[in-house]
Amino acid sequence: MPDLLLELRSEEIPARMQRRAADDLKKLVTDALVERGFLYEGAKAFATPRRLALHIAGLPARGEAVREERRGPRVGAPEAAVQGFLKSAGLDSLDQAKTVTDPKKGEFYLAVIEREGRPTLDVLAEILPQVIRAFPWPKSMRWGAASAKPGALRWVRPLQSIVATFGPETETPDVVAFSVDGIEAGTTTYGHRFLAPGAIEVKRFDDYIQSLERAKVVLDPDRRKDIILHDARDLAFARGLELVEDEGLLEEVAGLVEWPVVLMGSFDESFLDIPAEAVRATIRANQKCFVLRRSGSEALAPAFILVSNLVASDGGAAIVAGNERVVRARLSDAKFFWETDKATRLEDRLPKLDSIVFHEKLGTQGERVARIAALAREIAPLVGADPDLAERAARLAKADLVTEMVGEFPELQGLMGRKYAALQGEHPSVAAAIEEHYKPLGPSDRVPTDPVSIAVALADKLDTLVGFWAIDEKPTGSKDPYALRRAALGVLRLNIESRLKINISDLLWRNYISRIDKHVLEMISVSDVFSREHMSNFSSQVEDIQYKIDTIQTRHEINAFRHVFMNDGNLLSFVIDRLKIYLRDQGARHDLIDAVFALPGQDDLLMVVRRVEALGGFLDTEDGRNLLAGYRRAANILRIEEKKDGRAYDAAPDPALIAQGVPEERALAEALDRATRDATEAVSREDFAGAMRALSTLRVPVDAFFDKVTVNADDPALRANRLSLLNALRAATRPVADFSRIEG
Amino acid sequence: MSSPVDLSPKTSFQGLILTLQQFWAAQGCVILQPYDMEVGAGTFHPATTLRALGPKPWKAAYVQPSRRPKDGRYGENPNRLQHYYQFQVILKPNPENLQELYLASLAAIGVDLGLHDIRFVEDDWESPTLGAWGLGWECWCDGMEVSQFTYFQQVAGFECAPVAGELTYGLERLAMYVQGVENVYDLNFNGGEGADRVSYGDVFLQAEQEYSRHNFEAADTAMLFRHFADAEAACRSYLAAGAPAEEGGRHRMVQPAYDQCIKASHVFNLLDARGVISVTERQSYILRVRELAKACGGAWLLTEAGGAALAA
Known part of the structure; x- marks a missing residue:
């Protein structure tokens, strides 16, 4: 079966866009083929700095023939109807139509239209230019004389040539005939810009990839990565060094070369006085080179790996010398930054934060630091941290943003602060918290364990969340420019993985209150602002307040309050949504999560998690499964009977009637009393496993009850009482979870 | 008759400038002189900013002294200057072989393309003050940025139709590279030897010190x-x-x-x-x-x- 080869050769494509572009090319072309009914055996796309290529194997030479029957008017219908039928079916006369007989409607005409499948070559000639014209580059441009006209082709950088061939392995393939903005598809491409500048004629994918290889182009980005990685490791090993691996850098570097040549350079040992991370950042960010360490040690070696695109006539000596010069200049700058930064204490940098705007509507970094410091101090006792240390760490946490080093390498924020703090003799917990307060940076990042770090990390994230909610800047869809989802996940992981017992709405409230204008606070006479009761009071007073004190300031505050605490999509519900996602990612069943969240007041994160865990454990036992079955049976009967009678059986069962009943009924009533009491009591001690154990005692009496007792007794009073008993069973599970949400 | 000084681009700063001017003159550019005002970059020259707008073809090349007051280092930094030279080329519309022309210009100033690793690394250029942006690259030679290469998409808030190609050579950096010196002030300016040698420092060091004082203090x-x-x-x-x-x-x-x-x-x-x-x-x-x-x-x-x- 024939194959398609497509190559789009352009000026240098940004490294970060190449992989996505290859994927898009494959998807767009294959989707368009499938949409037109063309199936294929396999497709693979490739990218280098100067080309995107696509190989689709096993396409049919033409599409499937289509046979369509079209029913016409009955025989003897008016002429107009017959003419209309002939026209729509594309027939010249009725001789070309068949006559068929329908038992009900009699004889009528039938046209059989057979269309041959379209040649794939034609379909490709239609699809490919469309894909090229509408290609989803993140940023695209116009160029050259053609750019004077509207509607000119846009591409990531100027598109230079197109190769498009289609045909079976055994024959010379056809060129897919199309052109885009004057670029004709053909069979000519070019190899490496410097090493093999001549034109190459290609037929199909097999000879294409080989010709490119001869012309010093490795088409497959993963092969380029392999070559770089292995050559780099070997080169390092030969000098007794180890490569500091870096997947992001590897991916980028593989997108900067068509023919990777790995070389090693060195720098002066004295630059290793600079913190290793800063050396690495300098060499990585500016030079896109890898750093090395001494074998078996964490310490960096004064050497680096560079990846060039050239087999140089001097074996690379000039390239290495040139790169070494630049690395030397950059490291000199880094060393200068490091020495300059050390000369100023972190606290002396704080006034500078007052002139840096954090966000237009959220004030300066200085104001933010003051809030975080106050909140960290409040949180400290809750997490077992020294309040003075937590406050100190929070005060210094952002000071490194105004150091030279972080100005140059923003990714070193926190880390440099820690180094400078340690050098100026701060408490080790304070130094650690300066780095760790940004953590965790995502689902797989480490959660800090030092209580001081936890206090500052929580304060930082809560301040961010409350702030952005107050100005109604929430994440929407794929847009989350302030990384608020990450901040919320951070709050959750800090609480859950450090086993903290903190009430989340209380924390949000504390931070919120610290932002409110003092005037407004006085006006709404909140004396003890740090309590949840006040939150709900405030909440109920909101409408009132708006009428009483209608100033711009109060209106502003009240709007902010609504965004944070009341409106749809308020912060607490956002955090809880993130918690559900977090629990699901941890493997918890979504129905158990719903069963727990169906209970009111679930804002103690750790408690929620433990409840879900305990419930899952319980339902894995035989007692648990049986009790769930019993619960369901009871709930079903109640649902049916309550619907039938149009009333609820929510009264407590009458002990007198139970005393007269069968022994199993009495046994269940007693067991329910005990289990409800024990489960409620265990929940109040936050002993969820204990609550589950209490419920599990119900299994035997419940089974026996359903075995021996007829609920729908003839005596209406007895029947009503037994239904109330079932209701008591349904209610007994409520302190633990809403069992009706449990599936399976 | 041989010149008393060596005007090869690998030997003197001015030789480098003269070579680039020759090269681009041969491509049909008008060779202009620097604009007679203080500007932050060659792009500000009306020969680029204004001429990039509108449908008329335009080819020009010129040296432009560029002032970046904040980059002053009192003459103490080997790479950073508050006054330096850019060599600016603008071609509207950009010819199809602009990359090849650029590489040929590097060869002309003595960069052996079989010996040095030249790379086009993504760089989206934007000038917020000029309301201008374009796509292109930083051009690297053995890991050092030596030029900027931009296809102007918009200037002064207007779409460029047709698009102009802009090349900006950092002359001091290039000269340091081809002359093999590590400190800008050590560059040979005039190609003279011994008593005839004039260095970049002879010409500009005092100015860098004075202007740094002026820019930051006075x-x-x-x-x-x-x-x-x-x-x-x-x-x-x-x-x-x-x-x-x-x-x-x-x-x-x-x-x-x-x-x-x-x-x-x-x-x-x-x-x-x-x-x-x-x-x-x-x-x-x-x-x-x-x-x-x-x-x-x-x-x-x-x-x-x-x-x-x-x-x-």
Whole structure:
């Protein structure tokens, strides 16, 4: 079966866009083929700095023939109807139509239209230019004389040539005939810009990839990565060094070369006085080179790996010398930054934060630091941290943003602060918290364990969340420019993985209150602002307040309050949504999560998690499964009977009637009393496993009850009482979870 | 007859400049002289900013002294200068082989393309003050950025139609590379040897020290604030004075107005270096300059050189 080869050769494509572009090319072309009914055996796309290529194997030479029957008017219908039928079916006369007989409607005409499948070559000639014209580059441009006209082709950088061939392995393939903005598809491409500048004629994918290889182009980005990685490791090993691996850098570097040549350079040992991370950042960010360490040690070696695109006539000596010069200049700058930064204490940098705007509507970094410091101090006792240390760490946490080093390498924020703090003799917990307060940076990042770090990390994230909610800047869809989802996940992981017992709405409230204008606070006479009761009071007073004190300031505050605490999509519900996602990612069943969240007041994160865990454990036992079955049976009967009678059986069962009943009924009533009491009591001690154990005692009496007792007794009073008993069973599970949400 | 000094681009700074001028002259560029005002980059020269707008073809190359007051280091940093030279090439529309031309120009100044690793690394260029952006690359030679290569998409807020290609060579860096020196002040300027040798430091070191003092310590900020306001007002009043009398008429005073835009931009850079502009104000100053640039760009499109006659 024939194959398609497509190559789009352009000026240098940004490294970060190449992989996505290859994927898009494959998807767009294959989707368009499938949409037109063309199936294929396999497709693979490739990218280098100067080309995107696509190989689709096993396409049919033409599409499937289509046979369509079209029913016409009955025989003897008016002429107009017959003419209309002939026209729509594309027939010249009725001789070309068949006559068929329908038992009900009699004889009528039938046209059989057979269309041959379209040649794939034609379909490709239609699809490919469309894909090229509408290609989803993140940023695209116009160029050259053609750019004077509207509607000119846009591409990531100027598109230079197109190769498009289609045909079976055994024959010379056809060129897919199309052109885009004057670029004709053909069979000519070019190899490496410097090493093999001549034109190459290609037929199909097999000879294409080989010709490119001869012309010093490795088409497959993963092969380029392999070559770089292995050559780099070997080169390092030969000098007794180890490569500091870096997947992001590897991916980028593989997108900067068509023919990777790995070389090693060195720098002066004295630059290793600079913190290793800063050396690495300098060499990585500016030079896109890898750093090395001494074998078996964490310490960096004064050497680096560079990846060039050239087999140089001097074996690379000039390239290495040139790169070494630049690395030397950059490291000199880094060393200068490091020495300059050390000369100023972190606290002396704080006034500078007052002139840096954090966000237009959220004030300066200085104001933010003051809030975080106050909140960290409040949180400290809750997490077992020294309040003075937590406050100190929070005060210094952002000071490194105004150091030279972080100005140059923003990714070193926190880390440099820690180094400078340690050098100026701060408490080790304070130094650690300066780095760790940004953590965790995502689902797989480490959660800090030092209580001081936890206090500052929580304060930082809560301040961010409350702030952005107050100005109604929430994440929407794929847009989350302030990384608020990450901040919320951070709050959750800090609480859950450090086993903290903190009430989340209380924390949000504390931070919120610290932002409110003092005037407004006085006006709404909140004396003890740090309590949840006040939150709900405030909440109920909101409408009132708006009428009483209608100033711009109060209106502003009240709007902010609504965004944070009341409106749809308020912060607490956002955090809880993130918690559900977090629990699901941890493997918890979504129905158990719903069963727990169906209970009111679930804002103690750790408690929620433990409840879900305990419930899952319980339902894995035989007692648990049986009790769930019993619960369901009871709930079903109640649902049916309550619907039938149009009333609820929510009264407590009458002990007198139970005393007269069968022994199993009495046994269940007693067991329910005990289990409800024990489960409620265990929940109040936050002993969820204990609550589950209490419920599990119900299994035997419940089974026996359903075995021996007829609920729908003839005596209406007895029947009503037994239904109330079932209701008591349904209610007994409520302190633990809403069992009706449990599936399976 | 041999020259008493060596004017090879690998031996002297001026040899490098002369070679680039020769190269681009041979490509049909008009070789201009630097614009006679203080600018932050070669792009500000009206031969680029204004000429990039409108449909008329244009090819020019020139050296432009560029002032970056904040980059002053009192002559103590081997790479950083508050005054340096850019070599600027603008070709509208960009020829199809602009990358090849650029590489040939490197070969002409003595960069052996079989020996050095030349790379085109993504760099999206944007000038907030000029309301301009384009896509292109930093051009690396053995890991060092030696030029910027940009396809202008928009200038002064107007789409470029056709697109112009812009090349900017960092002359000091290139010269340091081809001469093999590590400190800019050690560059051989004139190609002379012994007593005849004039270094870059001989020419510029004292100026770097004096201007660093001026930029960071002495520049009269009250006067500069006044100058900014004056330049802004003058730009607008010249534009108003030259505005077309009737619909479809020509603008008659764009370039003098644009001079005032350039002036405002440089005065802003000086104020910024003096640290008297806060972060929030900074944005609004940039915006004010951009508004001037846009107004000048719009007026330029109503002139003959801006293609008004062709459109009519």
